[in-house]
Amino acid sequence: MEDLPQPLIGDDSHWYWDAARQGQLLVQHCLDCSHAQFYPREICRTCWSSRLEPRPSTGRGTIYSYTTVHRAPLPALRARVPYVIALVDLEEGVRVMSNILGATEPIRIGQRVRLRLERRGPDDLALPQFEPET
């Protein structure tokens, strides 16, 4: 059985994945214009400052949109269908992609969700995921 897809971790985001291993979701904030951004970058996408600070997210957000995937694009995902992909708006004002774990439809736009880390792969990587708030 093939492994689930792993993130190809880049040089500008090691800190994001290190923090996830420690149970934390970090969001970059610009120290010059206070804009929060996702995904991690070397510069602020709003004012192009390089003074960026990762800060812990509350791990809470709402579903902006969602889909239930029935046709897996990769063999490794076949065992997982149907799975939910959502865009989640975090309280910090950034939008992330996530699966919604432990949920099938009906899911609704605006539904509140919270962080749940999924351990994945031989290096015990922690993938930030979300689940419905109970």
Next chain:
Amino acid sequence: MKAPIVSGAYATQVGTLPGRSTMSILVEAGLGAVRDAGLEIGDIDGLLCAYSISQPHPMLGSWYAEYLGVRPGFVAAVQAGGATACVLAMQAAALVLAGTCRHVLVVTGENRLSGLKRDSAVASLADFGHPEFERPYGFFIPAAYALVAHRYMHEYGTTPEQLAAVAVAHRKHAALHPKAHMRTPITVDDVLQSRPIATPLHLLDCCLISDGGGAIVVSSGDCARDLAHRPVALLGAGQGHTHEHIVCAPALAEFGCRRSADAAMGQAGVSARDIDVALLYDSFTITFIVELEAIGFCERGEGGNAARKGELSVGGRLPCNTHGGLLSFGHSGAAGAMFHIVEAVDQLRGRGAERQVHECDTAFVHGCGGVLSAHCSLVLGRA
């Protein structure tokens, strides 16, 4: 200065073309367009091409020139997903307007269906996701458009039945085109009962995977009288870009459609109500609806009803995708939107046969790549 003209246009047969390589398809398409223009291959002094996912090569333009045995003064390859064909046409127009070239061959196509097989072609749709922040979640292009669809339905009340009406209207048009990949009529129920891919999108809400190619020749406006056919002028072109990855899209309703269309129509000096036929990128039924409504051809939430009532069919208020689009004519990579351009030329020349739009003077073509990420619009008219 005279507007550049599309002097030649050609589409290969589309569908399953066993035994045909990418290069074989590109050669047929390119030579077809050159012959259609009434030119010799030696007249071509500029060459623009796209990419082939089934037979990738880092220098496809140079390879194509070498394969054909030509040595043009300008060669480049462009990758902008579904916007590519329109971007290439815009670039070709700039080359002839600048005097760099006189006749630019723009060629697209690949053996995506036979060369890749369906599962690999679908797997390649995962590559458009962010390698770190999207792909681990099982991203592929249909899921991303499904996210757009749910949000759009939430904001504007579009229904699955309305999306299905778009697919049905496209199939009716494809039935009138002898080269189309899928010509068997379908109903709204067929679409809704086809298997779910990513909710709310069903199999028949998704475009085809096809083999095939298409090409045009863009020529300087001052050589119109030397050519084989009544020339078609490229009156305006524009682009709009807001993001690549859907996590960075500003909102799932706006995108760059309007900016791109406004730039093209502004340059051409026309507005949406002047358009006689619209060829809009339809990778999914929702893609078509978003473009139709964002550009202003229909009010928000009204596109599906317009399709159901026949307003977007030949004989209707604004005939759209009269060849059947990506949903039914076919989709073979960058050639997908090239088929839209070729159909615009066919309509403006009056060679649309059974699907000919009455008094067709002005055509609008819109290409869209990624997840409504890269947009390029063209306005073409009778020269």
